[in-house]
Amino acid sequence: MNDGKTPVIDSLVEFVIALDPAALPAAVTEAASLCLTDWLGTAVRGSKEPLADALAAVITASGGEPQATVVGRGLRTSALFAAMANGAQAHALDFDDTHLPSIVHGSAPVAPVVLALAEWRHRSGRDVLGAFVAGFEVETRIGRVAGRTLADRGWHVTGVLGHFGATAAAGKLLGLTRAQLRHAFGIAGTQAAGLEQSFGTMCKPLHPGKAAMNGLLSALLAREGFTGPTGVLDTHGGLLSTFVGIDDLSRATAGLGTRFEILENSTKAYAACHLTHATIDAGRAIRERLASGVDAITAIECRVHPLTLKVAANPDPRTGLEAKFSVAYCAASALVRGDAGEGEFTDEAVREPVVARLRQRVTPVADAAMGIGTAHMTIRLADGSVIDEHVKAARGTAENPLTREEFEAKFRRLASVVLPDTKIEQLVTGLRSFTTLADARKLVALAAR
């Protein structure tokens, strides 16, 4: 779509405006619907986390028109605040999806925007999915070019680039003109933020929440004539130029509207940082092959891409949150327990002596020759024998995807902590037929406690 002369922002604007939800490939629509299913489960479950209480307290005190639901809670507020709270809730457990080629948690900043607008503006399921795809493509395409560099320099890619995904989605559902959408991208870009230093604090999940709110705000302001820097994705002095010295994003638009990034999305089968999942799969596989108990293991080597250890090298996690960013803990826990759901990432689970002992025998090794998201685990046993396992694609990745049934099972497990079974089944049914909903509002409202 990009001829090398058209500014990137113009190509993205044209893509968003021209996108016809009814004309999307069936696989794309299905992927989007699975994303929303997975996102909603994590957002409902996240409503029980302490950060959700803090956000709800501030939002309740501030007030707002009851436009949209803070899912999993009995709170309706402005679409702006609902987008912030839901965006943070869904990322609170770090259990939401990741588009690995861009390192963007793709649904996190976009889903809260489309669902808030679905409620506020009574939009159809198909329109909501179309807007979701628009947002997902925009942020992940920029991320495919700039994500690694952003991460290397200390930025949280989802926080920064999520602003563009949220804006695209909001712009699509609000029916912005081309000129308005260009300004909206500029308004969003100049608000884009998020430090990797926040990992391990409540601010990591706040990032997609703020990206969602800021993106929606940008689209709402642009619709009222607000102006912003429309060179934000193209010129020297633009966002990625200023953040990391990348002046040329033209590769981001190759195949736009034809090739869909959402088809390369990864879903978390485990409740930890995505980059630990191949290690967990390796541990699970070795556990199946172990004749002896884990006490016989004398050493565990986990060979992974350097990026994995940049974010998940913690050798000695003290809390469940820290453990999600610890290859050592994930390896030990998988070898001992064979699973890595929410139950394996509580503060209590981290203190459990057998796992705590075993993780001290783990040596993570950074190896630039490994692919991102792959792992090679080698364990040595007391009898001198060695078992190793290579994982090329963790469960839930595009190469090794979950089935819809597995998605729905994860949704049920997450939602059951908050919602009654009857509501959960209504939600599962509604999500399964999302494209046919004339008004998605009712479905979203079901996610209120």
Added chain:
Amino acid sequence: MNDGKTPVIDSLVEFVIALDPAALPAAVTEAASLCLTDWLGTAVRGSKEPLADALAAVITASGGEPQATVVGRGLRTSALFAAMANGAQAHALDFDDTHLPSIVHGSAPVAPVVLALAEWRHRSGRDVLGAFVAGFEVETRIGRVAGRTLADRGWHVTGVLGHFGATAAAGKLLGLTRAQLRHAFGIAGTQAAGLEQSFGTMCKPLHPGKAAMNGLLSALLAREGFTGPTGVLDTHGGLLSTFVGIDDLSRATAGLGTRFEILENSTKAYAACHLTHATIDAGRAIRERLASGVDAITAIECRVHPLTLKVAANPDPRTGLEAKFSVAYCAASALVRGDAGEGEFTDEAVREPVVARLRQRVTPVADAAMGIGTAHMTIRLADGSVIDEHVKAARGTAENPLTREEFEAKFRRLASVVLPDTKIEQLVTGLRSFTTLADARKLVALAAR
């Protein structure tokens, strides 16, 4: 106050918590009160700008508890939204103050927070001034170390560092604990943003508005137990490390609590970018000395610090907003008109043929040997004669300050566009005795239209 070992964030937290409004030097309290006077005038006048309409439309649609006034308008909303709108309004005309050593518009992100909280929480005038000083010192001290580097790399310093000023002010008035305030700074730091590319669009004024809202949000969240990256001002991977590679901010706390940055603040006597003011003063002075009319001027050289031309080099402004960032226009307008108030920065004023012709004869010259905020203008006349003028400190700077009467005259002029005279005089009287107000709420509420 900093011993070289105490983390910068701890020194700043201690300063904010320990600050006793009643114990501030009289000159500091007076400076703060003049800042609020100047800020309120620009915020009231800014309510007539198109960006204020856009913000008010979005805020009105979103709703909120009527905690605080959007000044100059008949709108009361949540403190968060009021802080955003007022912060943007006050910077809309680029007529608010600047702390030149840090390049931070000091009042812009802080005043909207303290006034919103004054209304919401019924705080005394003295407490409001104390919190204002806390915020002003924190942001400008960081800016004194990092401001120039931030600006050189394409960041809007006020947008980025205003987050810390707003947080300090909000934390003070909300009575945060030390631990809460440390987290609040982290939460704010990871939201900090603002591209210089936005200059000339409505996003430049949006930056202090968002900084105010984000800072207040950070303090409100921290009070509810929300956590953030407390290494944000100290460690590698912190804000300035990630933004511009500065890992050491320890100089920022030298003399904290003893030496006050607010005493080095500059107020705008002219309605343009602060860095053009010395040029305007030079033009005004030369105008007084000109025997002939301006048509006799064949060439105008404006020698200024390179930073001035980084932000105000526009040779051919088409709108009033662009003209505020044009040394060429400012020089020509001052030579022709002898003033540079709001009336000289309308779209019409920019098209005026005499000025438009004269500005084509201006050659701006970047000279690193010039001090920031100084100017040397040399004009050549048709008869071969030369007149030059060197301005070391523009009117309104710390070295050449405005009197309270001049502050009040500027306030009256700005407010008169929106408010009736009776209200204006009540406001002037109230602002003059701000330290004695038991409840600052009533004063702020007067600024509603």
